Structure formats: structure tokens, C-alpha cells
Amino acid sequence: MASRSLTRAIRSPLARQFVSPAAQRRTIVSTFFPGVRTTIAASAKVAVAGPARQTRGLKTIDFAGTKEEVYEREDWPREKLLDYFKDDTLALIGYGSQGHGQGLNLRDNGLNVIIGVRKNGASWKEAQEDGWVPGTNLFEVDEAIKRGTIVMNLLNLTNVDVPKDIDVILVAPKGSGRTVRSLFREGRGINSSIAVLQDVTGKAEEKAVALGVAVGSGYLYKTTFEKEVFSDLYGERGCLMGGIHGMFLAQYEVLRERGHSPSEAFNETVEEATQSLYPLIGANGMDWMYAACSTTARRGAIDWGAKFKDALKPVFNELYDSVKDGTETKRALDYNSQPDYREKYEGEMQDIRDLEIWRAGKAVRALRPENQK
Numbered sequence: 045m046a047s048r049s050l051t052r053a054i055r056s057p058l059a060r061q062f063v064s065p066a067a068q069r070r071t072i073v074s075t076f077f078p079g080v081r082t083t084i085a086a087s088a089k090v091a092v093a094g095p096a097r098q099t100r101g102l103k104t105i106d107f108a109g110t111k112e113e114v115y116e117r118e119d120w121p122r123e124k125l126l127d128y129f130k131d132d133t134l135a136l137i138g139y140g141s142q143g144h145g146q147g148l149n150l151r152d153n154g155l156n157v158i159i160g161v162r163k164n165g166a167s168w169k170e171a172q173e174d175g176w177v178p179g180t181n182l183f184e185v186d187e188a189i190k191r192g193t194i195v196m197n198l199l200n201l202t203n204v205d206v207p208k209d210i211d212v213i214l215v216a217p218k219g220s221g222r223t224v225r226s227l228f229r230e231g232r233g234i235n236s237s238i239a240v241l242q243d244v245t246g247k248a249e250e251k252a253v254a255l256g257v258a259v260g261s262g263y264l265y266k267t268t269f270e271k272e273v274f275s276d277l278y279g280e281r282g283c284l285m286g287g288i289h290g291m292f293l294a295q296y297e298v299l300r301e302r303g304h305s306p307s308e309a310f311n312e313t314v315e316e317a318t319q320s321l322y323p324l325i326g327a328n329g330m331d332w333m334y335a336a337c338s339t340t341a342r343r344g345a346i347d348w349g350a351k352f353k354d355a356l357k358p359v360f361n362e363l364y365d366s367v368k369d370g371t372e373t374k375r376a377l378d379y380n381s382q383p384d385y386r387e388k389y390e391g392e393m394q395d396i397r398d399l400e401i402w403r404a405g406k407a408v409r410a411l412r413p414e415n416q417k
């Protein structure tokens with residue numbers, strides 16, 4: 045357990061920030077370790093046997109000609125994690141999608157986890173539905189921070205003013221918290237990035253790896269706080285969500301405007317992509333998917349892929365600039381700081397739900413044989 049002075053040191057700046065998140069900066073997972081904690085330093089020594097053991101877990105992998113170092117979870121079996129964190133209370137602050145996935149995975153791994161959220165907010169209710177008990181392992185933010193030896197910031201964009209005498213690390217799963225959870229339950233793992241901002245104990249990176257494995261990661265690659273923020277904001281606005289939605293809409297609308305039925309337009313735009321072709325890319329790569337399709341499809345895809353890339357690259361550069369100069373951060377902070385931000389998002393989700401393409405999609409999904417009663 046953290047010393048009282050340390051707990052106070054952590055609590056004050058964070059609490060101030062949570063009350064008034066005006067000048068926030070995005071932190072994915074900030075994990076705070078006290079420099080004064082001899083207990084974990086000792087247990088880490090036993091469990092990890094010094095830097096040599098840590099080096100053994102670090103592998104150099106050739107990613108298409110560029111060598112990168114990665115950590116794999118095989119070096120952190122459950123027993124070792126339990127020993128490593130045996131004196132810790134992991135305080136997860138925030139219980140949105142990531143809090144749900146990471147919190148339940150940590151709990152299932154047998155670690156001592158508590159949740160800190162606003163009382164009676166949406167997250168408080170969701171946490172209770174997931175079995176977290178008020179006063180036992182569900183607390184208000186300040187109380188959870190006070191009790192935690194490791195404080196994990198799982199809020200949306202936040203700027204945390206941290207003391208200089210603690211480790212500050214980042215663990216960022218590469219996917220929605222729902223996937224963090226579902227892959228864990230399937231015995232699989234999500235890839236995550238790790239980074240170190242402050243290393244007071246000399247063990248910050250090791251702790252990031254251990255925590256990354258504990259929340260359900262498969263392998264972990266190293267980044268910096270800045271690179272993680274830039275790539276994450278860029279990716280979700282681009283191919284992962286915004287870009288792909290824009291492309292689906294554009295293709296669907298043209299088909300509909302040229303006389304194709306909703307069923308045909310949806311099947312040729314979304315259903316075939318998600319049910320047939322994208323899983324092939326995921327399993328075996330783009331070349332394999334191309335090769336699995338007709339030569340007619342292949343000819344056109346190769347030609348038009350180049351045209352789409354040329355058309356879209358300026359948009360991606362504009363997006364990266366907007367991330368880099370802080371415009372995207374400011375936009376998200378301003379929006380998410382409104383007291384009614386969840387209601388406003390719900391309005392926008394309803395607008396998407398009401399689009400013909402997604403209403404047609406609902407009907408198409410219902411017709412899948414596995415969804416027929």
C-alpha cells in the first residue's frame with residue numbers, strides 16, 4: 045500500500061483536474077508508482093530477477109525490414125503477475141469501454157482492483173452491473189485514488205498534473221475496451237503499446253509490461269506518450285472509424301442514387317466487406333485477399349486502389365496536421381467537457397442509426413442464418 049504522504053501527493057492534483065478538466069491532455073493509462081515503495085521493488089526483484097530477466101522478455105522482431113523490440117506475454121505467466129502485484133491496489137479511474145474491459149480482465153486475473161467513478165453517473169451504474177460493489181471495490185474518484193497504489197487513468201482525454209517523484213507509464217490497448225474483454229475471454233490477447241514518461245524507480249518499463257499483460261495484451265510494443273497520442277487520434281479518425289464510415293456512406297449513396305436497392309447497396313458495401321473480405325485481410329493480408337478473389341475483381345481493385353490512395357492522401361495529411369497542432373484534442377476536450385456530453389453523443393448516434401444504410405444493415409443482419417430463430 046502506498047504511504048499516506050504519497051497517496052495525498054497523487055490525490056490532490058488529480059482530484060483538482062477531475063473537477064475541472066479544462067486544460068486536459070490525453071493520457072491513455074497513467075500508472076503511478078511511488079518511488080518510496082520498497083515492497084514492490086522487493087517483490088519485483090524476486091519475481092523478475094533483475095534486468096537480465098527483463099531483457100530475456102524483450103524480443104527484436106523484423107517488421108518489414110525495420111527492427112522493433114516487443115514484449116510477449118509468455119514471459120509474464122499469471123503466477124508471476126500475481127506475485128508482482130501482490131502488494132498493490134490497482135485503482136482504475138473511469139469505467140467506460142476501456143475501464144470495463146481492463147477492469148474485468150484484471151479482476152479475472154486475480155489482481156486487487158478497485159474502480160473510481162462519479163457517483164451515480166452512467167459509469168457508476170455500469171460498474172455495478174458488472175459486479176463492482178460500492179464501498180468494497182467501487183468508489184468515488186478521490187476515494188479510489190486514495191486507496192490505490194497504482195492509479196490507472198481510464199478517462200477520456202485528461203491532463204493530469206503528476207508529482208515528479210512517481211513513475212508515469214502508459215499502456216494502450218489497440219482496440220475498443222469491448223475487444224480487450226472479448227479477446228481475453230477467448231484466451232487471445234489484444235496488441236498494446238507501452239511508454240514511459242517518468243522513471244523514478246528504474247522499473248517503469250518493466251511495470252508497464254507487467255500491467256499490459258495483466259490487462260489482457262498479447263504482445264506489447266514501445267512508443268512515446270506523444271507518438272501514441274498522435275497515432276491514436278489519427279487512426280480512429282481515419283481508417284479505423286471516421287474514414288471507413290465516410291467511404292461506406294459515399295459508396296452506398298452513389299449506388300442508391302443510381303437505382304440500386306438498399307439490400308444490394310448494403311451487401312456490396314458493408315456486408316461483403318465485414319463478413320467476407322476484411323476477415324481475410326485480418327487473417328492473411330491484403331495480397332492473400334486479392335488472390336482469393338476473381339481476376340476481374342483483382343484487376344479493378346489494383347487500378348482503383350491507387351486512385352483512391354491519391355485522392356485520400358491529402359485528407360490524411362490534413363488530418364495528421366490537425367492532430368499535431370492540437371485542433372483535434374481541443375475539439376474533443378471542449379465537447380467532452382460539457383455536462384450533457386453523453387446526451388449529445390446519443391443524439392448523434394441516433395442520427396447514424398437513422399441513416400438508411402444502417403437501417404438496411406439491421407435488416408440484412410437479421411437475415412443471416414445464424415440470426416434466424
Ligand SMILES: NC(=O)c1ccc[n+]([C@@H]2O[C@H](COP(=O)([O-])OP(=O)(O)OC[C@H]3O[C@@H](n4cnc5c(N)ncnc54)[C@H](OP(=O)(O)O)[C@@H]3O)[C@@H](O)[C@H]2O)c1
Pocket residue numbers: 062063065070071072138139140141142143161162165166167168185198199200201216217218219220221276
Ligand atoms: N490507444 C487505443 O487504442 C485506445 C483505444 C480505446 C481507448 N483509448 C483511450 O482510453 C481512454 C478511455 O477510453 P474509453 O473508451 O474507456 O472512454 P469512454 O468510454 O468515453 O469512458 C470515459 C470515462 O471517463 C469518465 N469521465 C469523463 N469525464 C469525466 C470527468 N470530468 N470526471 C470524472 N469522470 C469522467 C466517464 O465517466 P461518466 O460515465 O461518469 O461520464 C467514463 O467512465 C480514452 O482516452 C481513449 O482515447 C485508447
